Amino acid sequence: MNESPVLAWLEKDGTLLRLRLGRPKANIVDGAMITALQGTLHEHLASARLRGVLLDAEGPHFSFGASVEEHRPESCARMLQQLHTLILRILDCPVPFLVAVQGQCLGGGLEVAAAGHFIFAAPSAAFGQPEIKLAVFAPAASCLLPERIGQAHAEDLLFSGRSIGADEAYRIGLVDVLAEDPEQAALAYFEEHYAPRSASSLRFAVRAARIGVNERIRAKLAAVERLYLEELMATNDAVEGLTAFLGKRPALWEDR
Numbered sequence: 140m141n142e143s144p145v146l147a148w149l150e151k152d153g154t155l156l157r158l159r160l161g162r163p164k165a166n167i168v169d170g171a172m173i174t175a176l177q178g179t180l181h182e183h184l185a186s187a188r189l190r191g192v193l194l195d196a197e198g199p200h201f202s203f204g205a206s207v208e209e210h211r212p213e214s215c216a217r218m219l220q221q222l223h224t225l226i227l228r229i230l231d232c233p234v235p236f237l238v239a240v241q242g243q244c245l246g247g248g249l250e251v252a253a254a255g256h257f258i259f260a261a262p263s264a265a266f267g268q269p270e271i272k273l274a275v276f277a278p279a280a281s282c283l284l285p286e287r288i289g290q291a292h293a294e295d296l297l298f299s300g301r302s303i304g305a306d307e308a309y310r311i312g313l314v315d316v317l318a319e320d321p322e323q324a325a326l327a328y329f330e331e332h333y334a335p336r337s338a339s340s341l342r343f344a345v346r347a348a349r350i351g352v353n354e355r356i357r358a359k360l361a362a363v364e365r366l367y368l369e370e371l372m373a374t375n376d377a378v379e380g381l382t383a384f385l386g387k388r389p390a391l392w393e394d395r
Contacts, residue, residue: 145175154190163198168247169206190333195239204246229254239321250279259321260305260314267302274380282359
């Protein structure tokens, strides 16, 4: 097992920051993973030479999602605050943020990916927000997915909890590029489209494209987080769903 939950290094003469989730096979987005990602982004994003970030993952899967254990009532406020701070950091990334996905990309893992600019995926990848199956909802995805794939497609994934294959994800705009080797496809894209550009001007282009979008997501995320913590987590079924999952037993819904 790697000492850090995230591997980080610079490539392309310091113009590309590589990030790799390093806790296979699940690559759970827990507090330690979030802290490591935040620290690395804080350390490198100010570099004037940087032209892009590429996030991928070790092992057969990108991520099974956030830590269910950390979403229990006594710890979920801190967990959501940490995760949402990371989501906002990625949204505000001053250079293009690329994500290469293989295998399962679920829950909090999909929220992290969807905050980036472009998603490259293997044809066998699968995407989903299964939170509703535990009687909770995905706060960040409730804000990110409507912006990325439109309200109807977002509601389909958020209300059903179903997973979709890479082909469907590509068709609805969740995935930008399908490739047998998404990491290499992302690297080739960076080399062709970002490496030759002015790093300074690229940053202005990124800022311009996200004006309005990030402000909408930031405001909605604050409201959705309050809904989750103050109302959802006060219900019987939300607590039951998480407790049943952790206890590896069927949930008993009381519809309240």
